[in-house]
Amino acid sequence: MTPDGAALLPRARHLVEQADHLVRTVRDADPTTVTLATPSESDPAVLARLLRLLDDAQLAVNLTCSDDGEPRADNSWTVTRCEPTSARWTVRLGAAPAPGGSDRPVRLSALRPRRGSPARPVLVLHHDLEPPQGERLHAAADAAGLSPALIRAKPPHIAFTEALAGRAQLLCTAAEARRHGLSWAPLADPPVRRGYRLAERDPLPAALADGPLRTPALQLLGAAVSAESDSPAPDTAESPGAEFPASESPGAGSPDRVTRRSKEQT
Structure with missing residues (x-):
């Protein structure tokens, strides 16, 4: 310098x-x-x-x-x-994979185990079982005759893995199902959002x-x-x-x- x-x-x-x-x-x-x-x-x-x-x-x-x-x-x-x-915004939950591969609205009762077939759990993401959402979901499951023992909360990566492997039904949104390559049908009795x-x-x-x-x-x-x-x-x-x-x-x-x-x- x-x-x-x-x-x-x-x-x-x-x-x-x-x-x-x-x-x-x-x-x-x-x-x-x-x-x-x-x-x-x-x-x-x-x-x-x-x-x-x-x-x-x-x-x-x-x-x-x-x-x-x-x-x-x-x-x-x-x-x-x-x-x-x-x-401000709501989004509907549905079943993935869709029962029978149809995208038509499905009742929760359709997720009950068929006689003579092994029972498949109904998986739910953790935040959808938090009150008061979880209370409404359990009430709808009770009305549909779904055993409380079948409804289980799982982390997303486990829930989607089990659904993709055909070992469980999963309740999620259509966008979440599509993102992971799963078919999806909205719940109809009553709609759960x-x-x-x-x-x-x-x-x-x-x-x-x-x-x-x-x-x-x-x-x-x-x-x-x-x-x-x-x-x-x-x-x-x-x-x-x-x-x-x-x-x-x-x-x-x-x-x-x-x-x-x-x-x-x-």
Whole structure:
């Protein structure tokens, strides 16, 4: 380094530090990093489309799992399982492989062991046996004459392996069955659904709070957890700051928005 370079070095370092500070200040004033938390059964292909959409909009996204059920502490979208009657998205459960290979609705009673044939267990993914979902499922099985001993909760990789090997029936969604090459038929007595809710934690980037990116992003987010849903498409035209009508709760079709102020109050 020349004597002139040595003389300028402290000032040059100071200018670089000031430039970095300026960039951080702008980022803090207009947050563009979003934590996107979804349950483990979300469709990877659809989530990849959502990530590409957000990448094209130059939004930084931290993708994580929401199986602990708690909204994140930063600006985020968190999708968690919930009671279907208060869900933003629902998806129907069915039998895989489909009895007889037909995709027509099937009754739970059709999964009972045939006389003289070995009994095959009816496997259920762990989260579908958690209350209150598990209580409804057990009640439907009791009404269908299915022995409680036949209904067993298994981790996904074991449940799908047993179903693919023909050793068990599995209750899952159509998208999950298709992903693993299984035929599927919806349950019909009565339909059993899995529900999902959306929690939004402010501050969100303007493009996701009320901009044109919000509608397609929410559609993809819903499709990731309910690709075969028979529920209506989410209402993405709502105003993020609007009050919920008396007949509507944050979980019943509208996102549960959590502002920084409400976080501090709690």
